[in-house]
Amino acid sequence: MLLADVGASSAHLAVIDLSQRMLARTEVDVAMHDGPEPVLRTVETQLTHLLETMPAEVPVRAVVIGLPGPVDGTHGIPVRPPIMPGWHAYPVAARLSQTFRCPAVLENDVNLRALGEARALPADQVPLLFVKVGTGIGGGLVSREGVLHHGADGAAGDIGHVRVRGAPDDACVCGNVGCIEAVASAGASRGGSAHPGRRSPPSRCARSSHAGTPPRSRPSARPRPHRRARRHPGALLQPRTGDDRRRPLRGERRTAGRRAQRRLPARLPLATRNLVLTNSVLGEYSGLAGAAVLGIERVLSTDSIGQLLAQRA
Numbered sequence: 001m002l003l004a005d006v007g008a009s010s011a012h013l014a015v016i017d018l019s020q021r022m023l024a025r026t027e028v029d030v031a032m033h034d035g036p037e038p039v040l041r042t043v044e045t046q047l048t049h050l051l052e053t054m055p056a057e058v059p060v061r062a063v064v065i066g067l068p069g070p071v072d073g074t075h076g077i078p079v080r081p082p083i084m085p086g087w088h089a090y091p092v093a094a095r096l097s098q099t100f101r102c103p104a105v106l107e108n109d110v111n112l113r114a115l116g117e118a119r120a121l122p123a124d125q126v127p128l129l130f131v132k133v134g135t136g137i138g139g140g141l142v143s144r145e146g147v148l149h150h151g152a153d154g155a156a157g158d159i160g161h162v163r164v165r166g167a168p169d170d171a172c173v174c175g176n177v178g179c180i181e182a183v184a185s186a187g188a189s190r191g192g193s194a195h196p197g198r199r200s201p202p203s204r205c206a207r208s209s210h211a212g213t214p215p216r217s218r219p220s221a222r223p224r225p226h227r228r229a230r231r232h233p234g235a236l237l238q239p240r241t242g243d244d245r246r247r248p249l250r251g252e253r254r255t256a257g258r259r260a261q262r263r264l265p266a267r268l269p270l271a272t273r274n275l276v277l278t279n280s281v282l283g284e285y286s287g288l289a290g291a292a293v294l295g296i297e298r299v300l301s302t303d304s305i306g307q308l309l310a311q312r313a
């Protein structure tokens with residue numbers, strides 16, 4: 001199975017087997033603003049190279065790719081992605097399916113991270129909202145059953161373009177002003193709105209779940225602080241920068257709790273009594289983990305197994 005977790009400026013690529021064993025992995029630079037042709041050519045070339053490094057031939061049963069923008073998973077196309085000029089309606093899944101002669105799945109990159117994170121956690125630590133703060137800001141929702149929540153058209157959890165009350169009218173890549181992404185993303189922290197052509201610092205991820213105990217996670221390099229983000233209500237879901245990743249984000253939990261309680265009757269703190277805001281467990285590999293989940297579920301689906309048996313008959 002081939003996996004590609006593609007961000008605005010780099011892509012994690014991997015070959016795995018059905019037991020989730022990583023057979024080969026690499027990371028390559030990409031520039032999403034160059035358009036689909038050069039980026040997908042790089043992804044295809046590097047995945048093919050990974051396959052060639054295998055000691056024996058590996059049959060490819062599925063390809064899963066995550067992209068940093070809204071996608072229509074049913075048709076396998078991006079839908080007007082703000083930081084990906086030229087990608088709208090490009091047949092990403094169809095192209096990869098043709099290249100590798102197997103089913104291909106297209107998903108939003110933050111949804112992949114949310115799914116990977118949810119499956120890495122104990123079953124009682126979902127539902128969760130996963131927030132990625134990088135060149136842009138996105139969110140992914142996973143239900144109590146451990147399933148991605150896409151909403152009616154696949155945009156559920158895409159919080160980056162919600163208007164922040166009281167924020168300055170900073171222009172956002174989506175064409176509006178004052179979006180969370182315009183005031184709190186890594187691009188905004190550099191003094192301007194998110195720019196698709198510039199490499200972002202490591203993203204930080206927040207998890208909120210109905211969980212009593214925060215999970216352990218690995219320490220990681222400290223990112224640059226997003227000072228402007230802290231001044232605005234959009235920082236509600238922003239992880240506190242500069243913290244050791246092993247610590248839960250206690251400050252944010254208090255903030256979320258106070259704000260929720262201001263809106264809810266004092267005797268009904270249901271929304272926040274089990275709320276935990278914390279960092280990612282899997283870090284930069286959460287996207288590949290989520291892609292592995294989707295790929296395995298695709299290969300083991302009744303449709304796929306039926307097709308495989310029909311081919312063998």
Ligand SMILES: [Zn+2]
Pocket residue numbers: 160161162172173174175176177179181182
């Ligand atoms: Zn926006």
